[in-house]
Amino acid sequence: MPTKVIALTGNQAAAEAMRQINFDVAAVYPISPQTELMGFFAEYVANGEVDTDMVAVEGEHSAMAACIGAAAAGARVITASAGPGIAYMVENLYIASGMRLPIVLIDVNRALSAPLSIHCDHADSMLTRDSSWISIFSENAQEAYHNLIMSVKIAEKAMFPVIVNYDGYIVSHSIENVEVLDDETVRNFVGPSGIHRIPYPLLDVSKPVTYGATAQPDYYTECKYQQHVDFLKVYDIFREVAQEFESISGKYYDFIEEYMTDDAEYIGISMGSSFGTLKDAVNALRAQDRKVGAIKIRLYRPFPVKEVARALSNAKGVAVFDRADSFDGIGGPLFKDIASAVFHNQNRPLIHNFIYGLGGREIHEEEFMRAFDRVERLEKGVESRDYLVEYLQARA
Incomplete structure (x- = not known):
């Protein structure tokens, strides 16, 4: 498949993948070292290179709430955050996975306060480890780019949200050579968007559904059991998507x-x-x-x-x-x-x-x-x- 090698930071590589995927909705709120990622992507939006509805929200909790609503309506959605921002959206992470919504979240890994640090460690990722989000770690900008492209297909096949992690500043702001696929190859790989990507979108008025219902003690366990069983299916789905991705990139990513x-x-x-x-x-x-x-x-x-x-x-x-x-x-x-x-x-x-x-x-x-x-x-x-x-x- 056609590729080109470009010198990019990790944030630029992630923004390039976002441009090629052409998400329907991106909920954005600034926090270092993620801020410039959405800044790069905002240029693509302003220049008309994507059709993405970029929604500026008042905080990270709201960012995930916006993603939940858009994904439930059938949109292909993404957001990004880091450190304290991840901590602020944790409540809604559990809601997103419990509703089985294929959201993509980029975590530009950052330490948690106190003391205050804007630099990298994995404490923010560890807040999400029991939230039933698929979690993928990236060693460098190349992997961040590839993982983001694969994450869309993994999420939509598994009907679970995905976190793509890469280290703040070490990866996000360091420049390296990244082999970039051509736009058509990426878009053919992830496939078209639209409300029928998920089984029961809110906007399909012919099949009305309820999201966010209450489950009393007589049903809550069964809901979590189904979530547990289906999350174990992610292993096969991840491997299947990795094999498909190898056919367009020449690179196989195992667990x-x-x-x-x-x-x-x-x-x-x-x-x-x-x-x-x-x-x-x-x-x-x-x-x-x-x-x-x-x-x-x-x-x-x-x-x-x-x-x-x-x-x-x-x-x-x-x-x-x-x-x-x-x-x-x-x-x-x-x-x-x-x-x-x-x-x-x-x-x-x-x-x-x-x-x-x-x-x-x-x-x-x-x-x-x-x-x-x-x-x-x-x-x-x-x-x-x-x-x-x-x-x-x-x-x-």
Whole structure:
């Protein structure tokens, strides 16, 4: 398929994907580091390059409310936010997924206050992890562009909303080469919009429906059970869409990405932009004849339990790198997911959790190497631990 390579920031790449998809409605409210994303897209709207109805709202709660109404009417809709903005819209995230509306949300990952920080970590994403939104993490601008295009089709096939995550400033404002598909290819892939994309749109007056009804105790459980069962179908839908996308892009995106794990005894796991640095650490340790590898979690919700369990089935030790802390005495969110995934493995490796990169702190290759050393010493019994989690970068 025709492509061209353009130097773009992550926000520009996401705006380009939005232009090509040509959403019906975009609800917008500014918050760093997301603000310029919708600014770039507003230029496309002003220039008449899209048909999108861009709705400026008074806050993030209202942004998601506008998306819920538009999606229920049958529109193809999108919004974007970051950090505190995600926190403000959380109530409506549960409403959107419970109503089974195929909304797309871009989360330009940002830390939560206090103290105030406009820089990246994954605390905002962790607020959404139990909301029944499909959640996809992007390592770079290229993945953000591709994930956004795939997310539309995933959402509409699964009838669940999708969050596309990419790290604030690290990805959103850094320039890199992005291979961009041509407009016709993208629009053919996502297909046309219109009210009949969803089974029961509000504007189909021949089949009147109710949205937002009350469910008393005698029915609420069955509603959630149906949501639970259908959310498990996302695995197959994600893979199906990824295979379709491979046919137009030449790139296949699986639930996880493995790097030198085939013979690895010690494996590091991360999400988002830090995976490139983690691979550099693996390369450096491999040069020392150390059997190490790395895994990137791309599909975060629903969590790729089977794939992670298989990838770690022969490991001796695992370093899980969380860019958010749960403050529960157990470990970060990703750590608990990984530990649960391998619980039934015949071989259960030692798993240790490292909190890193909070509030935008840069992670270095040497720090990841130090974490691998720590896990190996723990696994061999050379060192002991009082807790399953430790901060990798905290100054003494």
